[in-house]
Amino acid sequence: GPLSKLDECLERVVAAEVAGELGLAASAEIEVQAVVSRELQGLLRSFGTADQLPKRELTLQELRENGVEAASLLSPEDTTLDHVRKGLLAIVALIGTVLIVALHPTWFELFRIIFAGFLALLVDQVVTQGVLELVVVDSIARVLDPEYRIRVSQHEAGHFLVAYLLGILPKAYTLSSLDALVQYQSPNVQAGCVFCDGDFRREVASGSLSGRSLDRFICVALGGVAAEYVRFGQARGGLTDIQQIESVLQSLGFDQRRASAEVRWAVLNTVSLLRRHADTHLQLSEAMARGAPIGECIALIEQDLCSSA
Known part of the structure; x- marks a missing residue:
């Protein structure tokens, strides 16, 4: 059906980006827009139709x-990954102590082992920016801590749902560092949602970002922390999302008061959206946790919102 065709087009966009063929990726993204406007026009009834709060300055x-x-x-x-790192260090130290007691290595052999370990860590930090360590730690955390897995899926579903309701099409998503490394074949890509946001990137590059585009960007960036807040009362992940918002506002020359006003309105607007569509968000997070394709996620959103209308 049309949603399967959309999935195929989105996969072509991602494949072209992974291959570094930016021209081909741009063409594929135009094809995605054509599919949305022509073949999915009657199906995506909730796309970009969010009821938003009036824009005004809010106090804390x-x-x-x-x-x-x-x-x-x-x-x-989020202290989960730090706890896993400390646990791994303790295990490595224990194993090392046991081996030293059991094998009685010479000082030279001991130095070689320590140097090899240090060199491996150095290469990971310098060459891959620590991605191998992150993949290992994140994978262990996902196995040992079910709440961590749930938080990640809830977080990314928040980004996905807010973007969709505001009219920004999700392009792909990953929920683990390992999935991101496999899908994008790059150590510089984090797990999370990516979007068909070529228009926004072009506006940023030109230095003339419209108020509507800025509002949508901030709300989508806050979608993850807002989802965690609505579900758990406290956001743990999403520090890079907050830093990204701060970076964009700083690059636009916003002073502290104006930046705070933008963020406060976006916080309330995003939290209100997710509270209003809490059931849809929960179902979406469960679908994403089992790896549902973008088209299936969209169908779920549309079905749930239409049935509750």
Whole structure:
């Protein structure tokens, strides 16, 4: 059907980007837009139709009156991976101690082992920017900590749903560092959602970003932390999302007051969207956790929103 064709087009976009063929990727993205406008026009009834809050400057007190504690959303701190790293170091130290006691290596052999380990860590940090360590730690965390897995899927489903409701088409998603490494074949790509946002990138490159585009960008970037906040009362992942927002606002020359006003409105707008569509978000996160293709995720959103309308 049309959604299967959309999946095929999106896969071509991603494949072209992975191959570094940016011209081909741009052409494939235009094809995606054509499929959406022609063949899916009657099917994507919820795409870009979100009821948003009127744009105005909000205080922290007004956020609290609407049940939003900004600090719990905008200051994410995830200690899961740090705990896994410390656990791994403790295990390595224990194994090393046991081997030393059992094998009685010479000082030279011990130095060679330590040097080899140090060199491996150095190569990972310099050549792959620490991606191999991240893949190992993230994979172990996903096995040992079910809550971590759930949080990641809820987080990325927040990005996905907010983007879709605001009229930005999700292009692909990954929920683990290993999946991201396999899909994009690059150590510089993190797990998460990516979008058909060529228009936004062109606006940023030209230095003339419209207010509508900026609002949508900030809301989508906040979708992950907002989803965690709505579900758990505290965001843990998403620090890079917050830093990305700060970087864009700084590059646009926003002072602290104006930047805070933009973010506060976007926080309440995004949280309101996710509260309104909490059931859809939960079902979407479950579909993404089992690896559903983009088309299936879109069909789920449309079916759920239409049935609840």
